[in-house]
Amino acid sequence: MRKLVLKPKGFSKIPIEAEVISPDIIGGKTLPEVKALSVQYGNKVHSLSEFFDVGGRIAKTPDEQDIVVDGDASHVKYIGKGMTTGRIVVQGDAGMHTGSQMKGGSITVTGNIADWTGAEMKGGLLRVLGDAGNLLGAAYRGSSDGMTGGCIVVNGSVGSEVASFMRRGMIVVLGDTGPFTGVHMNGGEIFVFGKVGRRAGAQAKGNGGFIACFGGIDELLPTYRYDTTFTPTFMRLYLRQLAGNLGIDVATSYIDKPMRRYRGDLAVGGNAEILVAEKA
Amino acid sequence: MEHVDVVCPFCGCLCDDLEITVEEGHITGIKNACAVSRSKFLNHGSHRITSAAVDGKKASMKKAVKEAVEILSNARRPLIYGLSSTECGAISKAVEIGEVTGGIVDNTASVCHGPTILALQQVGESKATLGEARNRADMVVFWGSNPTAAHLRHIVRYSVMPKGMYSTEGRKGRKVIVVDVRQTGTTRLADKFVKIKPNSDFELLQALRATVRGDELPVDEVSGVPMKEIKELAEEMKNCKFGIVFFGLGLTQSEGRHMNIDAAVGLVSELNRHTKFVLTPMRGHYNVAGANTVATWQTGYPYAIDFSKGYPRYNPGEFTAVDLLASGEVDAAMIIASDPAATFPADAARHLAKIPTITLEQKTTPTTMLSKVVLPVATAGVEAEGTAYRMDGVPLRLSKLVEPPKGIHSDEKVLDMILEGLKEVAQ
Numbered sequence: 261m262r263k264l265v266l267k268p269k270g271f272s273k274i275p276i277e278a279e280v281i282s283p284d285i286i287g288g289k290t291l292p293e294v295k296a297l298s299v300q301y302g303n304k305v306h307s308l309s310e311f312f313d314v315g316g317r318i319a320k321t322p323d324e325q326d327i328v329v330d331g332d333a334s335h336v337k338y339i340g341k342g343m344t345t346g347r348i349v350v351q352g353d354a355g356m357h358t359g360s361q362m363k364g365g366s367i368t369v370t371g372n373i374a375d376w377t378g379a380e381m382k383g384g385l386l387r388v389l390g391d392a393g394n395l396l397g398a399a400y401r402g403s404s405d406g407m408t409g410g411c412i413v414v415n416g417s418v419g420s421e422v423a424s425f426m427r428r429g430m431i432v433v434l435g436d437t438g439p440f441t442g443v444h445m446n447g448g449e450i451f452v453f454g455k456v457g458r459r460a461g462a463q464a465k466g467n468g469g470f471i472a473c474f475g476g477i478d479e480l481l482p483t484y485r486y487d488t489t490f491t492p493t494f495m496r497l498y499l500r501q502l503a504g505n506l507g508i509d510v511a512t513s514y515i516d517k518p519m520r521r522y523r524g525d526l527a528v529g530g531n532a533e534i535l536v537a538e539k540a
Numbered sequence: 541m542e543h544v545d546v547v548c549p550f551c552g553c554l555c556d557d558l559e560i561t562v563e564e565g566h567i568t569g570i571k572n573a574c575a576v577s578r579s580k581f582l583n584h585g586s587h588r589i590t591s592a593a594v595d596g597k598k599a600s601m602k603k604a605v606k607e608a609v610e611i612l613s614n615a616r617r618p619l620i621y622g623l624s625s626t627e628c629g630a631i632s633k634a635v636e637i638g639e640v641t642g643g644i645v646d647n648t649a650s651v652c653h654g655p656t657i658l659a660l661q662q663v664g665e666s667k668a669t670l671g672e673a674r675n676r677a678d679m680v681v682f683w684g685s686n687p688t689a690a691h692l693r694h695i696v697r698y699s700v701m702p703k704g705m706y707s708t709e710g711r712k713g714r715k716v717i718v719v720d721v722r723q724t725g726t727t728r729l730a731d732k733f734v735k736i737k738p739n740s741d742f743e744l745l746q747a748l749r750a751t752v753r754g755d756e757l758p759v760d761e762v763s764g765v766p767m768k769e770i771k772e773l774a775e776e777m778k779n780c781k782f783g784i785v786f787f788g789l790g791l792t793q794s795e796g797r798h799m800n801i802d803a804a805v806g807l808v809s810e811l812n813r814h815t816k817f818v819l820t821p822m823r824g825h826y827n828v829a830g831a832n833t834v835a836t837w838q839t840g841y842p843y844a845i846d847f848s849k850g851y852p853r854y855n856p857g858e859f860t861a862v863d864l865l866a867s868g869e870v871d872a873a874m875i876i877a878s879d880p881a882a883t884f885p886a887d888a889a890r891h892l893a894k895i896p897t898i899t900l901e902q903k904t905t906p907t908t909m910l911s912k913v914v915l916p917v918a919t920a921g922v923e924a925e926g927t928a929y930r931m932d933g934v935p936l937r938l939s940k941l942v943e944p945p946k947g948i949h950s951d952e953k954v955l956d957m958i959l960e961g962l963k964e965v966a967q
Contacts, residue, residue, distance in 0.1 A: 273867070273868045273869055274616055274617050274869055274871070275869065277849075300848060300849060301616070302615075302616030302617040302642070302848060302871075303615075303616060303617065303618075303641065303642025303643065303847070303848045304616065304642075356858060375857065375858070376858075394857075395857075400855075401658060401661060401662075401854065401855065401856065402661040402662065404662075439795070439796075440796075440799060443799065444662075458795075459742060459743075459796070459799070462742070462746070462799060462803075463799075463802065463803075463806070481743060481746060482743055482746065482747050482750075482757050482758075482759045482762045483746045483747060483749075483750045483755075483757065485757075485758050486758065525746070526750040526753070526755045526757065527745075527746040527747075527749040527750045527753070527803070527806060528749075528806065529753060
């Protein structure tokens with residue numbers, strides 16, 4: 261891997277739209293070409309080097325490209341949008357739409373992240389060490405296809421409408437989630453190790469999708485019906501994978517925990533599952 | 541001179557049966573109007589801004605327009621906001637200014653029925669005109685709305701009292717249900733008042749929908765309403781001939797927001813398996829529906845439209861006025877027919893005072909007081925004609941009854957002057 265370092269030249273209240281910060285676009289270019297890449301600042305187009313100090317090495321192909329954004333990028337939107345390969349690390353906070361519609365590769369954000377992170381994600385791995393905003397892995401307005409693949413892991417807490425219209429893929433939250441987690445969910449898996457917010461699984465049709473709540477749930481919708489308490493075999497496999505492949509050690513402590521299963525959302529005749537781990 | 545069938549430019553009802561007497565260029569008499577409408581027509585001339593102003597000092601219209609052009613052409617992230625209390629021609633010009641400046645165009649829907657639009661884009665809608673409600677409805681549900689305070693003639697003209705083609709009995713032939721968190725004027729007119737816990741509309745809508753589907757829910761009560769009552773309500777709704785839900789900000793601005801409307805649309809679509817049921821938002825400002833309609837036909841999107849890349853993009857929460865102002869993102873603003881300084885959260889209003897703001901307004905408001913440039917305009921529907929859209933999406937023609945004060949032009953004309961100036965600068 262070849263490492264390119266982008267150091268933000270300070271914070272700006274007007275956000276910068278920089279979907280060019282992607283291995284797919286940077287890989288194979290020369291350093292002057294990268295410096296001249298266009299970013300949107302308000303209603304004008306500027307070059308990348310006006311907002312970032314650009315240094316390091318550029319790989320011949322995108323899959324060999326490693327991009328480090330070294331500093332606060334909370335005003336930078338669309339980092340890694342639609343990327344298919346390579347790696348991005350943001351050493352600090354990142355702005356809206358980071359990793360939206362990404363198809364492959366990996367993004368790690370060491371700080372917090374704003375709304376619409378990983379929106380309509382199709383593949384790849386997105387890790388956030390801090391908290392995430394609203395609409396993590398959600399469908400854009402008017403779309404009925406949210407996340408269709410890939411994996412998002414958030415170490416902190418997340419806002420409302422996580423994984424709206426989720427079809428496939430996986431979201432793991434180690435902290436709490438806001439209201440409407442998995443709203444309109446139609447497949448996919450959500451694991452929450454903190455507390456799950458109000459109205460989880462609203463309007464969810466199911467299609468094999470589930471929300472696993474290991475840290476309890478404040479309040480279930482009246483349109484979810486208790487079904488059974490069991491220790492699902494598939495959950496053991498998932499939890500081992502979470503601990504082994506993604507380094508989520510806390511998962512191991514739930515491997516043999518029985519779970520209460522609720523089915524709904526009855527309002528839409530759905531068959532989605534909310535699985536709540538029994539308290540120790 | 542007598543004017544008949546005048547359309548009232550106050551609330552989303554757009555009552556079109558007003559009779560107005562004009563003598564020597566002044567409105568002296570008004571019939572059929574509600575108290576608010578009467579006051580608007582009779583007092584439209586008092587406390588007017590008579591001259592344009594720049595930095596609080598009187599200026600010629602030409603100079604003020606030039607200053608506005610300079611502010612907008614130098615801005616990196618200009619916001620154009622308001623638009624719901626003016627006619628469609630002005631709205632169309634404002635959208636064009638948004639495009640020319642690469643700015644953001646937002647209207648007041650973003651702080652009232654924006655969530656309704658989000659939900660309708662997500663799940664569709666089953667709607668009817670107010671005329672259909674008047675002629676056919678035998679069940680009227682007011683959910684989180686109180687027309688006795690906000691839409692004064694709605695009950696008399698459209699929804700509860702009038703006798704229509706197939707609703708020949710008037711009030712007697714209609715069942716009126718009110719769902720709200722407290723007693724209001726409308727609950728006193730209702731056959732049934734369903735009192736719910738605040739911020740729990742979503743749960744009740746979902747429970748009703750599941751019950752209409754025939755599911756037995758495993759709970760005794762939802763949102764403070766016993767399950768027995770929910771079952772009765774579901775049966776009543778299924779057995780009416782033509783039902784209509786009028787919902788207001790009690791639903792769109794309480795916890796759940798667009799998801800509340802999503803659930804309400806779901807309930808109505810479920811009821812359509814059994815009978816005819818529709819829903820209509822109780823739009824507040826008289827032409828907020830027009831602001832959404834005009835923006836949609838010009839850009840494809842109803843509000844929260846960003847032109848910074850030269851083409852329209854839409855994302856409520858990112859390109860909505862309150863969010864943009866509160867985060868300090870915009871560096872200039874143009875406010876048309878709205879008073880955000882009085883109604884926005886403090887952080888957002890404060891930012892408006894920090895940046896150069898241009899305001900088109902008839903009377904002195906908190907927003908004009910903090911504006912760098914104030915441009916006086918004629919009152920649409922009284923001193924200028926144009927088109928407005930009723931809450932159900934029906935366009936109606938506003939009349940010009942009297943001349944505006946000397947030297948004062950319509951919103952559309954003033955915006956056109958700014959637009960021409962901007963085009964010259966661009967060349």
